[in-house]
Amino acid sequence: MNGLERVISALRSAQFVVALTGAGVSAESGVPTFRQAQTGLWAQFDPAELATPEAFARNPDRVWAWYAWRRSLVEQAEPNPAHRALAELARRLPRFTLITQNVDGLHQRAGSAEVIELHGSLQRYRCAICATPVAIPAEAHPPRSPVCVRCGGHIRPDVVWFGEPLPEAALSAAFDAARRAQVFLSIGTSGLVEPAASLARVSSRAGALVVHVNPEQPANMSAGDIYLCGRAGEILPIILARLAEVGQENAR
Ligand code: BJW
Ligand code: ZN
Numbered sequence: 001m002n003g004l005e006r007v008i009s010a011l012r013s014a015q016f017v018v019a020l021t022g023a024g025v026s027a028e029s030g031v032p033t034f035r036q037a038q039t040g041l042w043a044q045f046d047p048a049e050l051a052t053p054e055a056f057a058r059n060p061d062r063v064w065a066w067y068a069w070r071r072s073l074v075e076q077a078e079p080n081p082a083h084r085a086l087a088e089l090a091r092r093l094p095r096f097t098l099i100t101q102n103v104d105g106l107h108q109r110a111g112s113a114e115v116i117e118l119h120g121s122l123q124r125y126r127c128a129i130c131a132t133p134v135a136i137p138a139e140a141h142p143p144r145s146p147v148c149v150r151c152g153g154h155i156r157p158d159v160v161w162f163g164e165p166l167p168e169a170a171l172s173a174a175f176d177a178a179r180r181a182q183v184f185l186s187i188g189t190s191g192l193v194e195p196a197a198s199l200a201r202v203s204s205r206a207g208a209l210v211v212h213v214n215p216e217q218p219a220n221m222s223a224g225d226i227y228l229c230g231r232a233g234e235i236l237p238i239i240l241a242r243l244a245e246v247g248q249e250n251a252r
Contacts, residue, residue: 003226008242010209014182017093019086020199021100024188028080028233031104035190051161060154064145067157071122074104075138083110085236097177101196103159116170118196120159129153178203187213188232191220
């Protein structure tokens with residue numbers, strides 16, 4: 001049996017399936033990934049040096065402008081076939097948990113009702129000092145980082161930067177789901193950033209079949225994992241179609 005058929009067969013019998021997504025899932029929507037060849041602003045700045053609390057403390061307006069640009073990109077983007085296939089998988093499988101490292105909200109826009117967001121959201125903001133949430137509509141996005149009315153701190157995007165803890169509830173829900181899964185799909189992530197990168201290994205140790213969907217081999221691949229080489233927007237709809245075919249064959 002080839003890799004794809006093994007995945008279909010495992011999905012057919014699984015009671016609990018988990019998918020973890022990374023920036024590659026939104027690449028086909030035109031949202032740049034973190035570690036691939038970069039253009040525009042991305043060529044000028046190393047994302048790893050902007051996505052830190054230190055960078056924000058040094059120059060809040062620069063980090064603010066970078067996030068404002070990314071938010072506008074995301075608002076113009078549309079969910080792609082990979083996002084839609086994941087929303088459909090949730091409807092077809094008995095129990096399915098979607099975990100994302102992405103901050104773009106495209107899974108929700110594709111119809112995924114429940115998404116565990118490990119790294120926050122580009123659409124939410126909070127005070128960097130007192131954490132008060134602040135609503136900032138896309139159409140009224142100020143050019144500079146505003147100041148908190150309560151404490152005078154700078155308002156920042158509610159995302160998780162390097163060196164910051166992930167939201168506790170999201171993290172523990174993600175690890176619980178990884179431990180319960182029989183199939184763990186790791187889609188469009190380089191597998192370099194912790195703790196998200198460890199979810200696949202934890203799931204595998206608990207007995208899951210781990211499947212990576214990516215045009216390039218991710219860093220967190222282990223022996224025994226299945227690697228489906230290709231774009232998420234091509235491979236996920238194939239998985240969905242094969243699942244439906246197998247379902248019909250069995251019903252005959
Ligand atoms: C396609 C495709 C297509 C292309 N189809 N695929 C253990 C060891 C070493 C270091 C650490 C460790 N534990 C913690 C650390 C430090 C650090 C870390 O992991 N560093 C590594 C870089 C070494 N981690 C942290 O700091 C984390 N915090 C933490 O651990 O806190 C502990 C703590 C506890 C208590 C108190 C205090 C602290 C936080 C990590 C936060 C990451 N944040 C970012 C920014 C979010 C906001 C924003 O968007 O700006 O999250 S960084 C960035 O990386 C972003 C992403 O979510 C994340 C992952 O990237 P992703 O999604 O994998 O994207 P890429 O670009 O790397 O890969 C894209 C992939 O897609 C590629 O593989 C392509 O091939 C593929 N692709 N087209 C399918 N069409
Ligand atoms: Zn404040």
